[in-house]
Amino acid sequence: MNANTTPNKVLVVDDVETNLTVFAKVVGQIPETEAVCFTSAVKALEWAGQNECVLIIVDQSMPELSGIEFISQVRSRGNSYTPIVMITGHSEKELQREALKLGASAFLGKPVDPVAFVSLARNLIQLRGARLETMAKAGAAHADQQSATEALFAQERNTLEALVKIIDLRDPRTGDHCRRVALFSEAIASKMGLSMIEVTQLAQAARIHDIGKLSMPDRVLYKTSRLLGDERDAAKKHVVDGTAMLAGFTTPILHAAAEIVHSHHERFDGTGYPAKLAGPAIPLFARIVAVADTFSALTSRRPWREAASVSIAVEQIEKESGFGFEPKIVGAFRDVMPELLDIRAEVPDLVPAR
Amino acid sequence: MGDTPILEISRLEEIFEDDSGGIADLLEAAMGTGATNQATLRDALSRHVLEDVMRAAHAIKGSTANIGGNEVAAVAARIEDAARAQTWDGIEPAAIELDEAYERLRGAVRAYRAGIS
Numbered sequence: 001m002n003a004n005t006t007p008n009k010v011l012v013v014d015d016v017e018t019n020l021t022v023f024a025k026v027v028g029q030i031p032e033t034e035a036v037c038f039t040s041a042v043k044a045l046e047w048a049g050q051n052e053c054v055l056i057i058v059d060q061s062m063p064e065l066s067g068i069e070f071i072s073q074v075r076s077r078g079n080s081y082t083p084i085v086m087i088t089g090h091s092e093k094e095l096q097r098e099a100l101k102l103g104a105s106a107f108l109g110k111p112v113d114p115v116a117f118v119s120l121a122r123n124l125i126q127l128r129g130a131r132l133e134t135m136a137k138a139g140a141a142h143a144d145q146q147s148a149t150e151a152l153f154a155q156e157r158n159t160l161e162a163l164v165k166i167i168d169l170r171d172p173r174t175g176d177h178c179r180r181v182a183l184f185s186e187a188i189a190s191k192m193g194l195s196m197i198e199v200t201q202l203a204q205a206a207r208i209h210d211i212g213k214l215s216m217p218d219r220v221l222y223k224t225s226r227l228l229g230d231e232r233d234a235a236k237k238h239v240v241d242g243t244a245m246l247a248g249f250t251t252p253i254l255h256a257a258a259e260i261v262h263s264h265h266e267r268f269d270g271t272g273y274p275a276k277l278a279g280p281a282i283p284l285f286a287r288i289v290a291v292a293d294t295f296s297a298l299t300s301r302r303p304w305r306e307a308a309s310v311s312i313a314v315e316q317i318e319k320e321s322g323f324g325f326e327p328k329i330v331g332a333f334r335d336v337m338p339e340l341l342d343i344r345a346e347v348p349d350l351v352p353a354r
Numbered sequence: 355m356g357d358t359p360i361l362e363i364s365r366l367e368e369i370f371e372d373d374s375g376g377i378a379d380l381l382e383a384a385m386g387t388g389a390t391n392q393a394t395l396r397d398a399l400s401r402h403v404l405e406d407v408m409r410a411a412h413a414i415k416g417s418t419a420n421i422g423g424n425e426v427a428a429v430a431a432r433i434e435d436a437a438r439a440q441t442w443d444g445i446e447p448a449a450i451e452l453d454e455a456y457e458r459l460r461g462a463v464r465a466y467r468a469g470i471s
Contacts, residue, residue, distance in 0.1 A: 016416065016417045016420070018380055018387055018417060025369045029369075061416070110416050111365065114365070
């Protein structure tokens, strides 16, 4: 966040213009604040990355990004202290729990009661002020914290490289697959318009998306024929084992990696594993990696089958649009196909022909 | 038409205070959005896609509840709930009811404008 911008803005994001008009009026009732309104969640996100605001109000149902996705992206960009109120007509507990997990501060139902809203907003803004004051008082300690954070990030990079090396040593085929998937994911995410920081985080985190395979028994990991019965179950366990391996890491890339590891076999329609998450409940990075992972797997030769041609792989992925995969991601995947083919050429499959 | 008021203006009056011209402008803008939302809902109905019906009804519910268009919002909520429950039961008649309620809401908005000028 930029420190030299006005600190009394309230960012309001709702795709319905008339809702924004009402919010602007209600926000006007909070002393020393003014509303900055966006109908586009993407533009609002961009604004939030460059400006300071004292409160964010976001609707849940929006076409470009849901409220949940918006909150996730604001928090993943390092803004942990601006309170966020989600306005929604939905009353589902699951949705609210998900939003709270991602960093929402409170909910208000539609239509918003102006008295309740102003009271809540004042409290949240005061709370933010108190937190910032505490941070300012920390002074030198804060500077120490910054250098400690930098050291932590350096350590994160080293840890990531070590994990990549371990995967390579245990199974070079998985290592190459992870490399391809990371590069595919990076290309797709760039096409989707994710920020440079997000694209970089995703590209790094996806390098270890199959880290859970480290715990697979040799008879499963190195098996040269199709997996059967309990072997399939053992293979599926890699998402849970991988999540356990990365549990406790809170730095951005390893935290993102843990989400990807856990959810890259979930399906958009909620029939995947391990948690049967659906739609936006699946973390965005995992939704992207799911497409990249499938493309890499389909177009790679296995000892028991030939690689699918690119056109067949694309056809299968398109057929799964809206079922296994998010349509928007499949669209971006199709758009960057020339780039994906270059990546395939650069990181070829290691398995020898039969 | 049930007991739900077609246009409940007290919340907007609380927010806009004495700015009745501002309220009238907002209501008219919402009617413009409403026409677009109605067209989106009709399109979803003609394509018979429940997911799109649910989204369109949700948008109508939110935007009309925001201006106090409670009758339209209530009918839209019924359509949304049915679509969310993956059933077409009652959706077609409710869609007709919705168009009628929207007409009444437009009438109420016109009457509000006339009353302040």
